Each structure stands twice: as structure tokens, then as C-alpha cells.
Amino acid sequence: MxxxxxxxxxxxxxxxxxxxxxxxxxxxxxxTGIGKTVLAGEFIKEGxxxxxxxxxxxxxxxxxxxxRHLGGFKVGTRAYEEAxxxxxxxxxxxxxxxxxxxxxxxxxxxxxxxxERELVKRFEGxxxxxxxxxxxxxxxxxxxxEVMEFHRTRxxxxxxxxxxxxxxxxxxxxxxxxxxxxxxxxxxxxxMKFGASENRPVRILQVGKVRSxxxxxxxxxxxxSPVFGIILAPESxx
Ligand SMILES: Nc1ncnc2c1ncn2[C@@H]1O[C@H](COP(=O)(O)OP(=O)(O)OP(=O)(O)O)[C@@H](O)[C@H]1O
Ligand SMILES: [Mg+2]
Numbered sequence: 001m002x003x004x005x006x007x008x009x010x011x012x013x014x015x016x017x018x019x020x021x022x023x024x025x026x027x028x029x030x031x032t033g034i035g036k037t038v039l040a041g042e043f044i045k046e047g048x049x050x051x052x053x054x055x056x057x058x059x060x061x062x063x064x065x066x067x068r069h070l071g072g073f074k075v076g077t078r079a080y081e082e083a084x085x086x087x088x089x090x091x092x093x094x095x096x097x098x099x100x101x102x103x104x105x106x107x108x109x110x111x112x113x114x115x116e117r118e119l120v121k122r123f124e125g126x127x128x129x130x131x132x133x134x135x136x137x138x139x140x141x142x143x144x145x146e147v148m149e150f151h152r153t154r155x156x157x158x159x160x161x162x163x164x165x166x167x168x169x170x171x172x173x174x175x176x177x178x179x180x181x182x183x184x185x186x187x188x189x190x191x192m193k194f195g196a197s198e199n200r201p202v203r204i205l206q207v208g209k210v211r212s213x214x215x216x217x218x219x220x221x222x223x224x225s226p227v228f229g230i231i232l233a234p235e236s237x238x
Pocket of ligand 1: 030031032033034035036037038039060072170224225226227
């Protein structure tokens with residue numbers, strides 16, 4: 001039987017119950033500053049907790065930002081890195097990167113995919129979760145045919161190798177058609193956006209789709225706590 005996989009976010013795992021197994025791919029998309037990177041951090045934390053090898057590809061900020069972020073949640077990344085349980089890929093600083101794993105040109109999708117496959121091979125036989133934050137950054141200047149070809153091949157490869165992958169997309173960066181076509185290839189879609197409730201700005205999260213699983217598409221309000229991370233307000237459907 002397939003092993004169920006969890007986000008590590010209480011309310012969210014309830015919404016997606018029975019929906020995620022290793023080999024699933026998740027798209028997280030939303031406004032800038034909404035909390036996508038915080039959600040990605042929760043996903044990594046859960047992976048470390050349950051014994052997965054976690055790979056975090058940093059495209060928008062240096063990997064140290066995520067190291068510090070996880071440190072803020074009392075996750076000592078250094079020990080995990082030394083134990084080969086956590087790997088950072090720097091796709092941000094390019095040639096200036098001090099990291100062992102880095103991409104010299106963040107828009108060279110072939111080189112990127114080669115590194116991803118190298119890491120998958122290195123940890124073959126282990127449960128792997130992979131986060132790319134954000135994939136839209138790698139795609140931005142490229143031709144949509146090239147992007148879609150890479151995207152299809154890559155997701156097929158990750159599925160075949162049982163990788164639990166979370167790809168972050170910043171809304172408004174890619175053209176709508178590319179986003180729509182790209183989204184069809186994911187098993188789970190989490191949409192995060194700013195909204196208003198009684199004229200107060202609020203953060204809203206919605207599960208857009210779970211292929212072959214039960215889910216609620218209702219929008220939920222959530223907050224970000226410096227202690228607990230993402231918290232879905234119970235009974236907060238807006
Ligand atoms: N440990 C924390 N405790 C409390 N708030 C936090 C913490 N970390 C981040 N935040 C807040 O969460 C918000 C969302 O941050 P986050 O970096 O996840 O956004 P994002 O969706 O990834 O944005 P972008 O598209 O710009 O990368 C920010 O306003 C930030 O101040
Ligand atoms: Mg971010």
C-alpha cells in the first residue's frame with residue numbers, strides 16, 4: 001500500500017486527508033508575501049520529523065534564509081545537513097554561491113534538471129521530499145514551449161521515482177495560459193491569497209484540487225505564528 005504523506009499543517013492535512021502519497025506533486029501558488037515560503041518550511045519540518053530526505057531549492061533568496069527560518073522554529077539544520085537528511089540547493093546566488101550544490105545559471109533548465117536527478121540518484125531507496133521555492137522564478141524569462149516540455153518531463157520523472165514534490169509559484173509572474181497548463185499536471189493545488197473579511201485584510205488558503213482524493217475546496221483563513229508557523233483558523237470558512 002502507498003504511504004500517506006503529510007504537510008505538517010494541522011488543518012491543511014485534515015482537508016487533504018487521504019490525498020497525498022509519496023510520488024504526489026503539489027503546486028502552491030499565491031500572492032507575494034502571503035506565506036508560501038513559510039508553508040514550504042512547514043513541509044520541510046514535517047519531512048525531517050518523519051524521516052524523509054528533504055531537498056530545498058532556493059531560487060528567490062539564499063539558502064541561509066531558510067536555514068535561519070527553520071532555526072527560528074527550533075530546527076537545527078546543521079545536524080540534519082551533516083547527517084545527509086537535508087540538502088540545500090542554491091539557485092539564487094548563481095556563480096557567487098558558497099553552497100556545495102548550486103546552479104550557475106538559474107535559467108538553464110537542462111542543468112537544473114541534471115542536478116535534481118543527481119540528487120534523486122544519490123538518495124535512491126529513501127523517501128524524498130523536494131521543494132522548489134519558487135519554480136516560477138526559474139521559468140520567468142523562458143519561452144513557454146521550452147518551459148512546458150521541461151515541466152512535463154520533470155514531473156513525470158519525479159512521479160516515477162516516488163518523490164513528494166512541492167513547487168511554489170508566485171502569482172502574476174507567468175502568463176495565465178502557462179499557469180493553467182502547468183497546474184493540470186499536479187495532484188494537489190494549494191492556493192494562498194489575501195482577502196478581506198469584515199473589511200479586515202486576511203490571509204486565505206484554499207485547496208484547489210486533489211486528484212483521486214477527498215478534499216474541501218472551501219476557503220480557510222489562516223495566520224502565521226512565530227511559534228507554530230501556519231495556523232488555519234478552525235471553522236473559518238469565509
Ligand atoms: N517565523 C515567522 N513568524 C511570524 N511571521 C513570519 C515568520 N516568517 C515569516 N513571517 C511572515 O510571513 C509573511 C509571509 O512570508 P513568506 O516569505 O512566506 O511569503 P511568500 O509567499 O513566500 O512571498 P514571496 O512570494 O515574496 O516569496 C511575511 O509577512 C513574514 O513577515
Ligand atoms: Mg517566498
